[in-house]
Amino acid sequence: MTAANCEIGRNDALTRFLISDPIIKRFGQFEDHETMEDKLKxxxxxxxxxxxxxPCRKHFWQQMANRSVDLNDKPECPHINFANGKRKVDFSGFIYTPTHVQYWAETILHSDKKQSCNFKLSTCGGVRIWVNRKLVTQFTPFKRNTVSSVEISLPLEQGKNEVIVxxxxLFERDTQYFFELILLDDTHLKTYLDGLNEQNLADIEAFTSGLAYNLNVKNHQFYLQSECELPASLSVKGRIWGMSNEEEIDETLTLQSIQIEQNKFCLQLPPTLKPAHYAVELAFQYQGIELKRVCNVxxxxxxxxxxxxxxxxxxxNGLAFIAAEGMNTTGKLLALLANKSNPELAASILNRTLQKISLREDCSDFWMVSVLWAWKMSNYTQLPDKMWDRVKSSILGYRYWLDEPGNDAMWFWSENHVLCFHVSQLLAGQYFPREQFLCSGRLGNEQQKIASQRLNLWFDHILENGLTEWNSSCYYPIDYIGLFAIYELSDCDLLKQKAKTVIDRLMIMSALHFQNGVASGTMGRVYEKELMANEMTELAGFGHIAWGDGWHTRMCASLPMFCLSQYEPPALSNEIARLENRNSVEAYYTQGMDKAAKILVWKQAGVMLSSSVDHLTGKPGHQQHLLDIQFAKNPKARVWLNHPGEDTPGGEGRPSYWAGNGVLPRVMQHKNTAMMLFKLNADTRVKFTHIYLPTEALDxxxxxxxxxxxxxxxxxxxxGCSEPIERVSQGLTRGREVRSYGEQSAWYVEVGNLSPELNFEQLVASWKDTKVELRGSESSAVAKISTPTEQSxxxxxxxxCIVNNQSWSFPPEAGLNPIIK
Structure with missing residues (x-):
């Protein structure tokens, strides 16, 4: 056996480590509960x-930042860190309650001489480093989801040096948690992992990093393909968990030998897995080495x-489907109660939901609204009285806002959470007006009054400015939780009317972006999984119920509420969703403060183009999906352009590789054409922009x-792009990604329908030599194109912006109610 090694030089990242199992402990004690200043405006x-x-982070910093960590407490580090292109050693993830997580990592650095090597250490979290068992660095900023950096020096002896990290x-819901070590000196170091065969590790790393796979799995057949051959046999085991917070899934893949033919192989996923988003962690075993890789499918x-x-x-029909096939959440509970079916499952779902509420898990405000709806419709039937007594206890004991004491990781500040917290407080107070609520000490009628005031402030903002999470396939369904609950259950007619107004607007906006049964279009917040399988989103299910075209969905945070309600969408929404009596739709509207999202939609029967223009141009992005192309023939025939927010696909970043933008571009759309200008910063890590190209769904x-x-x-x-483009030919995205490298680029987009006079071959011939020109730099950059159809x-x-020699800008009269042509 020899030591598996690699070499790093100046500006390279040190990523070759052996990693421990995580050390996980719930953090946040009841005696530490306190109220928080309500900064929400x-x-x-x-x-x-x-x-x-x-409060949990304050206490965490006080207890952990300056404490001593005993090197003798280091556990075994049996796992190989598989960087797969990342420069970070990354432990990011999502935990619903405040949780202290620790990892240990170890490696060996070989130096040709005695020297002190300078590294840039960056972290979200805190880091301690020992070299040859001497503590040389303790860097513990512990700033939540904020990268902190420091320059450190590692004293290396000639030869072998043991490095332990x-x-x-503290996990508080979504948590960026990593460390990164970048060598700053003009020298070369070798990194060793003792006890591992160098060639075997190199073989399995090349095989695993070269894996590509189809994101969308049919018949539970998971097909993978690698660029590399292995000289010896390979086995795999693993585990599978759900990527949605709506259902808890934890399945195992039993150890199986892989039969590789022409670099391809197939894994049989458990047939119990129902349609949904899953993370599949594969542990490849090869010649005594185990290497793990997570695949999102x-x-x-x-x-x-x-x-x-x-x-x-x-x-x-939707209620019946959700009762039978929906995810096991409180949304499904409502469908089960409505259909008077499967009381054992209903009790199980309710019991698990009450546990989440009692723990004050993040997102428990969503489920509390459903529990209150269940209380209203139950009339103490179907489930045992003791269960409903527990429901009442959970309602009276919950923390409904920042002015009530707590030490949890619940998120109170985004527009969807604010709504659900206030609706929960409103209905709880309405149902129990004379009962005392334990956390606040108030009576229910006081809770209802306060919640009503807060909800009116929320509606005042939304009715004037619209939503920052515009058209979001993952967050509109959460908004609908609160809105439908007010519409159906509130005893305040004014709030009911305001809720109906917002629901109507959401339905119209969704209809504009509805294309042959799927929810698509530009969005204020999105994740990769929704972009790549939009027929499974709950918003697509809303489209089916509202307009009669599309898919049943197992996602059921609020869809059962729509089904149980008396609400019917505006007639106009059906016309524009399904293009009834229309050849096309062209629309303009705004969302967000100061009209931050200026949204344009152009839709024909075959294709749709939509964008948000002039949106925070040049600033760091979050989860904004600014330009979207959706074909009608295949729901997965969805194409977009963005600047990656992180190094590799499937990460936890906001923005991520495909969802959002690291740096927001300048965007302008005119009818069925659009242009994007990207200007990356000198210190921007990812130096390319790219197209998502779902080849398997395209003709x-x-x-x-x-x-x-x-x-x-x-x-x-x-x-078209002003800079050279290339199709990615290696790794996970090979054949499905087109990149353009450089700090500045211009992209031009045009969509339409072919005709007897213009087939695809003729289209290609007429466009392939056209130039997208980009001149100037910084604030003087100008892009232009003259098309084969004599447009400019x-x-x-x-x-x-100048289109066809005339100045063009987003219509200044456009507001929250779309201008539809």
């Missing part, structure tokens, strides 16, 4: 909100829901040095 924004440290942080539904003419029939693709042209059904998109588009970094 009911002026919502997209992105990170600086709300100060929660202790990393820890979607198990797809089989087909569209049956067509039914009336919305009442679709609501009943034809043409790519040359500057153009990517796509055909789906009878529709097309042409995408010019966009400046300062926002000036």
């Amino acid at each position: 009911y002026k919502f924004q997209n992105g990170f909100v600086d709300v100060g440290d929660l 202790h990393a820890e942080d 979607n198990i797809m539904p089989e087909g569209k829901a049956p067509a039914q003419s009336s919305i009442q029939a679709r609501k009943q 034809e693709v043409f790519i040359n040095e500057h153009w990517c042209m796509i055909k789906s059904g009878n529709a097309f998109v042409v995408i 588009f010019q966009l400046s970094w300062d926002g000036a």
